[in-house]
Amino acid sequence: MPLDFAGSFSATASTAYWGLHGGFYPLKDGDTIAIVGASGSVGSFLVQLAQEWDVKIIAVASKKNEARLKELGADMFVDYRDPEAIEQHGKTADFVLDASLFNAGEHAALILAKENATYVGMTTLPDNSYRPDVKRVFLSRTPAMTNDIVIPYLFDFYEKHGLADQIAYTLPFTVDGVKEAHRLLEGTRNSGKIIFKV
Numbered sequence: 001m002p003l004d005f006a007g008s009f010s011a012t013a014s015t016a017y018w019g020l021h022g023g024f025y026p027l028k029d030g031d032t033i034a035i036v037g038a039s040g041s042v043g044s045f046l047v048q049l050a051q052e053w054d055v056k057i058i059a060v061a062s063k064k065n066e067a068r069l070k071e072l073g074a075d076m077f078v079d080y081r082d083p084e085a086i087e088q089h090g091k092t093a094d095f096v097l098d099a100s101l102f103n104a105g106e107h108a109a110l111i112l113a114k115e116n117a118t119y120v121g122m123t124t125l126p127d128n129s130y131r132p133d134v135k136r137v138f139l140s141r142t143p144a145m146t147n148d149i150v151i152p153y154l155f156d157f158y159e160k161h162g163l164a165d166q167i168a169y170t171l172p173f174t175v176d177g178v179k180e181a182h183r184l185l186e187g188t189r190n191s192g193k194i195i196f197k198v
């Protein structure tokens with residue numbers, strides 16, 4: 001594993017792992033899952049790790065990321081700026097994982113959820129005024145969710161299937177590089193990780 005990838009993947013790939021393996025929903029072959037924020041760092045690991053099951057994956061992101069998500073294994077793509085496309089896939093997902101930045105995609109996520117589906121939010125939880133039938137869970141790491149479970153799993157997965165990296169920017173580890181990283185975090189930027197090279 002290249003050092004850049006090793007330095008950038010563990011926090012978000014672990015979050016993706018626990019989203020799928022944390023016991024929130026008993027995922028099974030034949031299910032449909034929706035991954036909102038699928039082009040981001042957590043989301044694209046979700047798309048890749050979910051292929052451990054024989055599930056249909058609906059990836060929700062910006063149109064510009066459609067081809068990449070299909071390459072990563074998404075079966076269907078929905079642009080979150082296209083209300084018709086969201087409605088078209090309405091109530092089709094058994095399990096919805098919302099990895100959109102600050103839950104920006106939560107409304108789309110709830111539209112996609114089947115009756116009585118499970119929604120896992122990575123950032124916060126939507127209130128239950130809309131789609132109260134959907135079970136809502138907030139993914140917070142518990143003491144039982146330890147790295148000695150997830151890191152060996154991820155390395156094993158990487159060796160067997162590979163994992164695409166989610167590095168959006170590589171900057172020099174200098175004062176100017178760090179300033180630039182903050183500027184990117186606070187402004188408009190591509191989804192994915194910012195890493196520094198020493």
Ligand SMILES: NC(=O)c1ccc[n+]([C@@H]2O[C@H](COP(=O)([O-])OP(=O)(O)OC[C@H]3O[C@@H](n4cnc5c(N)ncnc54)[C@H](OP(=O)(O)O)[C@@H]3O)[C@@H](O)[C@H]2O)c1
Nearest residue numbers: 037039040041042061062100101102104105122123191192
């Ligand atoms: N609970 C935990 O343990 C944990 C751990 C890590 C991260 N997080 C949280 O998870 C979230 C994602 O983190 P990340 O590092 O993966 O971020 P990221 O790489 O910046 O990805 C953000 C994702 O949000 C999507 N997005 C932006 N606006 C959207 C909208 N209006 N509707 C739907 N999707 C939208 C982006 O899509 P496009 O780029 O295609 O537009 C992208 O897929 C963050 O809020 C972070 O705080 C939680």
